[in-house]
Amino acid sequence: MSEPRGRSTQRHATATDVARLAGVSQSAVSRAFTPGASIARETRARVEDAARALGYRPNAIARSLTTRRSRIIGVAAAYLQNHFYPDVLEALSKGLQARGYHLLLFTPDAARDADPLLQEVLAWQVDALILASTTLSSALAGQCRAAGIPVLLFNRTSRHADVSSVTGENLRGGRLIAEFLVAGGHKRLAFIAGIENSSTSRDREAGFTGWLAEHGHAPPLREVGLYDFEAASAAARRLLARSDRPDAIFVANDHMATAVSEVARHEFGLRIPRDLSLVGFDDTGPARWPSFSLTSFAQPLHPMVDAAVAMVCEMIEDPAAPTRHQVVPGELVVRGSARIPPEGCVSRGDALVWRPVQETVV
Amino acid sequence: MSEPRGRSTQRHATATDVARLAGVSQSAVSRAFTPGASIARETRARVEDAARALGYRPNAIARSLTTRRSRIIGVAAAYLQNHFYPDVLEALSKGLQARGYHLLLFTPDAARDADPLLQEVLAWQVDALILASTTLSSALAGQCRAAGIPVLLFNRTSRHADVSSVTGENLRGGRLIAEFLVAGGHKRLAFIAGIENSSTSRDREAGFTGWLAEHGHAPPLREVGLYDFEAASAAARRLLARSDRPDAIFVANDHMATAVSEVARHEFGLRIPRDLSLVGFDDTGPARWPSFSLTSFAQPLHPMVDAAVAMVCEMIEDPAAPTRHQVVPGELVVRGSARIPPEGCVSRGDALVWRPVQETVV
């Protein structure tokens, strides 16, 4: 071991090493690894041989420094307990990897405030940032935009900052669910919200209560479940312990809806949907299992992720592009957790969905 | 906009800009942002003011290039459907972020083979790689080690490559479950494996069948569930349709165990644990909900993640450190999905765990 400075015996081969071995210039090596570059067929072959021999791979970090594009996309995610997000993360990662991007994970720590997270995001020169966390203040989004980093909100929007977003049909879903429950003959409706100031929960609620109000129904009872399993369980307990217990609950997402289902059946001995109808939102994970068989407004994963990938790439290509709010259509998937109205169900693929004869358009 | 070349109006401030404004050298700026550097209190203050004024943050990419440490840790994850992994990912990310590392996500695509993934991992100069995917061949681990990158296997081991790992007590868990089921008076046992050649499934099975053999019991029936919800459901159907239907099934993880529970109750009308006992492994997610109330050998998330974080950091500090296989102790959490033996249950915290009077040591 006569190496004077290497901390590891394994010194990575660099483009210069390859150039020396191939008998070409270092620039030629760079060209050999640049898709559209002008290089002679034979030169490329020589470089490739040498590279193989040395186990050379272009250093992505160095490349990022010169190209000023990191090909890294930051993703701030939390609440991975909610099954929707891991699925999103996996699909996003695959989609972006196919386009040569990688996801750098930022996990907001409730203990620390958002600022250090912002600093880290900025430090890493991410090409874009995807916010898939309801928790994170929209302030972060605004600051990144201000710093010139394209930001995409996934499954949420922001009314303060002017930031692009991909969401499901939160408003329409809420309306449809109201109509569905009323058509099912329910008399005492309730809503369990997620986090109060999250756009997703607000929109779903607005659709729900909006439709009810427009059609002369009493406003629903209301509790807050904070998108959390335990908090949603507690909300359910409060609701179900009332003397005027609701006969139908719309829960702002499936994750909380499964909690409500558990409490209703196992703690209150209620039969679903005989004693209580339950409708969720997302149509993911355990909600589909027979034990829950949840009627739920679907947020179609792949269309949403595809839209997100396309938008992110577009924003990177053209940072000046105008903000867009893409809403991906879903449908109300009917299963066994809520009483089924006499009319309006049509089978679609392997699922049953509900389509009111004449949907009231907002 | 007279800027001739900027693609974005927002050009990031560099250390040179800050130096100019603060009236110091660029080296001084670097020192101001380097924790242990020797710099006068007053100089640092001047630099900090200037930095604040310009919105300056050291460029992590450039830093990585000179320090030859990216402070990025690659994590290859898949099967995020299994609730255990999202939890792991979130905890790992938090733990590493606290130590100044970030996770770069690599999602193996079943369609492509592992080689491009390796190339990408290498290109990114990750400081270490955590493999938290049962799918990925251990070949990847070996190649990374060969390239001088510290590799840590999480929730799996490899017998081919000489790679460090953090796992739960797969072997002991399997043995304990065998003992538990026999003590519960079950006569016809079955095992549902994950992926055949995954160390995790193999070890759990080896513990299970090993104990049975040592104590003169017939070998269990066996099916393969591939760690997949649908495949596990199918395995359960095959098992439960037999004329000599098992009276207890040990399923290699909770994710599959919930599938088995669904099939047993909803398709076969079996009552659990009266007609069938079920034991899983992991003690995560839906398994804890009343609907499943799964008896399961716990893999304690935080101890495992803490161990992983510590080991990764250690490996980065000292790449020559010997391989270590850390086994994090767990215990058999007793709930309602399996008949409870007359003796051996002790309450521990808010859970009931099973401790045979005199555990047979391997």
Added chain:
DNA sequence: TTGAAAGCGTTACCAT
């Protein structure tokens, strides 16, 4: 098509 050379934004090593 090719090679030389100038960055990219840092850190690290020198002298001072």
Added chain:
DNA sequence: ATGGTAACGCTTTCAA
């Protein structure tokens, strides 16, 4: 304690 300067490994002009 400080400033000058040489890397780090690459892409990208610019001439040839």
